[in-house]
Amino acid sequence: MNSLLPPNATSFERSVEQVTKADMSSPIRFLWNYEKCPTELLYVLAITLDVDEWDERWSDEFKRKTLQEAYLVHSRKGTPDAVRRILRNAGYDEIVIQEGLNGGLRDGSIQRNGLTYYGEEMAFAKYIIWLTKTITAEQARQVRRLLDDAAPLHCELVGLNFTEALILRNGTIYRDGTYNRGTA
Structure with a gap:
């Protein structure tokens, strides 16, 4: 019998070993x-x-x-490389990380295109993740959990965006909370 227990093991310990033996x-x-x-x-x-x-x-x-x-x-935790690797390993393909969002004021001087973070002049510690495929609301929660572990502690995620749409807004599909419209 192959046992990792010492010769003076009790009968109880040997019984436990037999039951839990892998x-x-x-x-x-x-x-x-x-x-x-x-x-x-x-x-x-x-x-x-x-x-x-x-x-x-x-x-x-x-x-x-x-x-x-x-x-x-x-x-490499806390680096863009670690963020890319951990998301790739979780099945999210390649991503684009938009770091140091340019702060802007809502005064008409900056075109509203979804790439500008408004409200602060210094938004260097804010970032957006651009995914190449559509994700569900549950997957968005998973991505946020992964980013909490991998991203630098001083940085703040302000958006999960994706460029590919799974469904079109055509009046025949109803929103049930499973998917979002381009951002999560």
Whole structure:
């Protein structure tokens, strides 16, 4: 019998070991390798590597890619690169980060185009994320959670925008709160 318990273990400890015994047929060194770790134990590696967002519904390939980039995300936390990586790993493709929004006054001197943040002259710590695909309201909440973990603490997200529309406003589709209109 393969046991990790010492020879003086009690019968209770041996019983608990039998009930909770996992398949440890893989060498221990594989448990730390995102490429060779058994699929059913990837979540343990994710916990160990402090992965911010994990979903058991993800594909095996997607889980392993997230684990591969976990170190890079954590070593560069607070940088635009970390924000891009963590959102890409969560399935949001490429993004554009608009940093240091130019503050403007509503005096007619700046064209209203959705790219200007009004109300403050110094909006250097504010940013907008531009996504390439439409997201649901639930996905917007997930993106905000991820950004809370990855973005610099002194920065403030003022918008999640996307350039691709999933539905058109044509009077035949009713809003039920699932999708937003170009911003989340």
